[in-house]
Amino acid sequence: xxxxxxxxxxxxxxxxxxxxxxxxISVREDLAADELWLEVTDxxxxxxxxxxxxxxxxxxxxxxxxKVGLGIPLLKQAxxxxxxxxxxxxxxxxxxxxxxxxxxxxxxxxxxxNLEDTMITLLLGTPNVNWVFKYQYNDxxxxxxxxxxxxxxxxxxxxxxxxxxxxxxxxxxGIKNTKNIATEKGAVYANH
Amino acid sequence: xxxxxSIEDLKRLxxxxxxxKELRDQTGKTQIxxxxxxxxxxxxxxxxxxxxxxxxxxxxxxxxxxxxxGNIGVGGQDPVVQVILPGAETVTYGKVxxxxxxxxxxxxxxKGNVVQDFRIxx
Numbered sequence: 507x508x509x510x511x512x513x514x515x516x517x518x519x520x521x522x523x524x525x526x527x528x529x530x531i532s533v534r535e536d537l538a539a540d541e542l543w544l545e546v547t548d549x550x551x552x553x554x555x556x557x558x559x560x561x562x563x564x565x566x567x568x569x570x571x572x573k574v575g576l577g578i579p580l581l582k583q584a585x586x587x588x589x590x591x592x593x594x595x596x597x598x599x600x601x602x603x604x605x606x607x608x609x610x611x612x613x614x615x616x617x618x619x620n621l622e623d624t625m626i627t628l629l630l631g632t633p634n635v636n637w638v639f640k641y642q643y644n645d646x647x648x649x650x651x652x653x654x655x656x657x658x659x660x661x662x663x664x665x666x667x668x669x670x671x672x673x674x675x676x677x678x679x680g681i682k683n684t685k686n687i688a689t690e691k692g693a694v695y696a697n698h
Numbered sequence: 699x700x701x702x703x704s705i706e707d708l709k710r711l712x713x714x715x716x717x718x719k720e721l722r723d724q725t726g727k728t729q730i731x732x733x734x735x736x737x738x739x740x741x742x743x744x745x746x747x748x749x750x751x752x753x754x755x756x757x758x759x760x761x762x763x764x765x766x767x768g769n770i771g772v773g774g775q776d777p778v779v780q781v782i783l784p785g786a787e788t789v790t791y792g793k794v795x796x797x798x799x800x801x802x803x804x805x806x807x808x809k810g811n812v813v814q815d816f817r818i819x820x
Contacts, residue, residue, distance in 0.1 A: 507740050516739045519768065577736045620744075627744050630751075631734065631766035665764070667755035 509619025516577045517546045522632050524550025532640040542608040553596040588612035622677040633664050646688035648680035726784050727761045733778040735769030743777035749796035753803040790820035
């Protein structure tokens with residue numbers, strides 16, 4: 507994987523397979539602490555303790571067509587290579603939360619990449635899931651919940667290109683504004 | 699479906715009606731399937747999907763259904779794209795870059811000619 511956004515796409519696909527109806531993807535950049543946090547939280551079928559223990563092993567998968575599942579081990583390896591870790595919390599019948607932490611400034615840390623393309627790909631691929639995207643830069647937060655858009659759309663499908671463009675722009679602008687406001691605040695603080 | 703007893707039943711009924719409608723809508727349409735498993739994503743499937751989406755929009759192709767699926771199961775050939783023209787057999791393409799995807803759309807989906815150079819055995 508060349509971008510962390512691709513890892514997020516991949517991890518979220520697991521949540522879809524787990525039958526989740528609501529999936530929250532969260533990205534948090536904390537520059538003061540030099541940390542980057544990624545989280546995927548779902549309300550899918552969850553995993554037993556045994557499965558959680560095994561899920562970090564690259565030779566475990568729920569897929570039956572082939573015997574290798576690499577998504578979570580790949581992200582774990584990427585996080586650990588950047589002074590971080592990966593944590594899996596899960597409860598049967600309740601859902602699963604995957605957390606990955608990176609040292610923000612680590613030289614081997616992949617760029618976040620194209621987060622809007624990841625979100626649009628997920629929205630289009632599984633429109634019946636309620637998708638929430640949270641982006642935090644220092645203390646500034648942007649939240650995107652597709653429920654409000656779907657409600658407003660009514661019968662118009664998400665795959666309408668004007669809709670895709672609008673949703674994509676909403677995410678791009680949200681991230682950009684969040685960063686700008688946080689950076690301005692930081693600059694003001696630094697001047698004092 | 700048995701007697702409706704709750705709002706949930708009503709919703710289920712609506713969903714079933716919707717599924718029937720979707721099935722009906724899909725006959726006579728071209729289906730394009732992109733494999734979005736771990737390997738597919740790592741190999742660039744997201745960008746390939748985006749190129750196909752952009753082509754559909756650019757040429758205003760209304761009778762095309764674009765679907766995403768997990769691993770299609772042809773090792774070492776990702777990103778994998780499958781094209782199913784109405785009444786025709788599934789054609790599988792391997793290592794599809796965004797540029798190749800555009801060419802497949804142009805030649806196969808629009809003109810109906812399989813792009814033999816990109817075809818793989820599924």
